[in-house]
Amino acid sequence: MHNHERIYVAGHRGLVGQALVRALARAGFTNLLTASRTDLDLTDQKQTREFLAHERPTYVFVAAARVGGIQANRTHPADFIRDNLLIQTNLIDAAYRTGVTKLLFLGSSCIYPKLATQPITEAALLTGPLEPTNEWYAIAKIAGIKMVEAYRDQFGMNGISLMPTNLYGPGDNFDLQNSHVLPALLRKFHEAKLAGAKEVVVWGSGAPRREFLHVDDLAEAALFLMQSYNERAFVNVGTGTDLTIRELATLISDVVGYQGTLRFDSSKPDGTPQKLLDVSRLHAMGWHARIPLREGIAATYDWYQREGYSTSM
Numbered sequence: 001m002h003n004h005e006r007i008y009v010a011g012h013r014g015l016v017g018q019a020l021v022r023a024l025a026r027a028g029f030t031n032l033l034t035a036s037r038t039d040l041d042l043t044d045q046k047q048t049r050e051f052l053a054h055e056r057p058t059y060v061f062v063a064a065a066r067v068g069g070i071q072a073n074r075t076h077p078a079d080f081i082r083d084n085l086l087i088q089t090n091l092i093d094a095a096y097r098t099g100v101t102k103l104l105f106l107g108s109s110c111i112y113p114k115l116a117t118q119p120i121t122e123a124a125l126l127t128g129p130l131e132p133t134n135e136w137y138a139i140a141k142i143a144g145i146k147m148v149e150a151y152r153d154q155f156g157m158n159g160i161s162l163m164p165t166n167l168y169g170p171g172d173n174f175d176l177q178n179s180h181v182l183p184a185l186l187r188k189f190h191e192a193k194l195a196g197a198k199e200v201v202v203w204g205s206g207a208p209r210r211e212f213l214h215v216d217d218l219a220e221a222a223l224f225l226m227q228s229y230n231e232r233a234f235v236n237v238g239t240g241t242d243l244t245i246r247e248l249a250t251l252i253s254d255v256v257g258y259q260g261t262l263r264f265d266s267s268k269p270d271g272t273p274q275k276l277l278d279v280s281r282l283h284a285m286g287w288h289a290r291i292p293l294r295e296g297i298a299a300t301y302d303w304y305q306r307e308g309y310s311t312s313m
Contacts, residue, residue, distance in 0.1 A: 001029070001059060001227050008033040008057035010042060010091055011064030015215050016106060016164075018171040020061050023219035033057050043083055048090035052098040059226065060095050060103045062088060062144075070133045070203075070271055072178030077136040084140035092147050096157045103159040104226050105148050107141040107234065109211075109275055110134045111163060119278040122163070122236055131272045145234055152232055160229055162222060165238035165277050169215035169296065170303035182212060185249055186301055189256040198260045200253070203268035206246030211238050211276050214296040217289040224287050238277035239289045245270075255297050 001007075007024060011017040012034040024032055033055055040051050042064050052060075066083040073080055088105065095103045112120045113128030125145070130138045148159040172183040179187075185202065192200045221237045229235065243251075249262055282288075 019215040019219035043086040068178040081136040088144040161234035211242040214291040
């Protein structure tokens with residue numbers, strides 16, 4: 001990749017898209033192409049094809065997606081599978097038809113079976129049933145991986161896929177109805193602190209284990225792989241370490257400075273018991289995550305207080 005080449009970041013206003021734009025700018029890439037939802041509806045095939053045909057990017061990062069936590073997935077399963085299938089299908093096909101040099105597709109670790117052997121290697125894909133609380137999103141992302149592989153096999157398109165673990169960071173969604181666990185907890189503890197609440201209720205038993213990667217680390221990994229990796233096999237991206245939701249809640253409570261107690265509501269779903277990625281393939285290439293979890297949460301909390309709180313109300 002040369003600094004002057006045209007690079008399209010699809011989904012540039014989302015958590016991952018913002019981080020990709022930051023990473024590309026830090027690396028000196030100045031010819032970045034973005035488009036808001038009001039200017040381009042990626043679920044519309046005609047609009048997507050015409051946009052790429054007119055703008056002619058050399059590289060495309062597919063970070064656009066409909067995302068959300070357990071509650072959002074359970075409430076809107078049709079929206080999740082429909083919108084994600086449309087967005088990624090339109091982008092991958094249009095990239096091929098307009099001669100894009102290379103495309104990077106971002107999946108999700110929820111593609112793996114609910115009871116996959118831990119840590120989860122890339123070979124675990126399609127070896128067992130999915131977690132029911134997010135299977136519609138997962139099925140769409142699996143289709144995206146397979147579409148990239150199919151376009152490589154049939155048309156010779158240079159496309160690669162990354163499977164990031166749970167992400168967090170500045171620009172996250174803090175809406176309590178459809179956010180992921182880390183930003184939801186951060187907001188809950190912040191509001192409990194302000195209100196002087198004696199107790200914060202956390203969904204589930206607190207026993208499930210999760211891995212968390214700062215979104216700026218993901219963006220650096222994506223840029224690294226876009227520049228250096230050209231194989232068919234998709235690549236896990238994570239830290240290689242995890243913790244329980246109870247430990248996460250305790251850590252966030254401490255970072256926020258909340259002084260009350262935690263209560264776990266076991267009547268709410270836990271989701272997958274553990275989801276830890278095997279990142280040995282990525283480590284063998286020479287890339288490792290660099291932002292420690294506590295440091296990343298503290299920075300995210302600073303951002304939330306500075307810029308995110310008003311937008312999440």
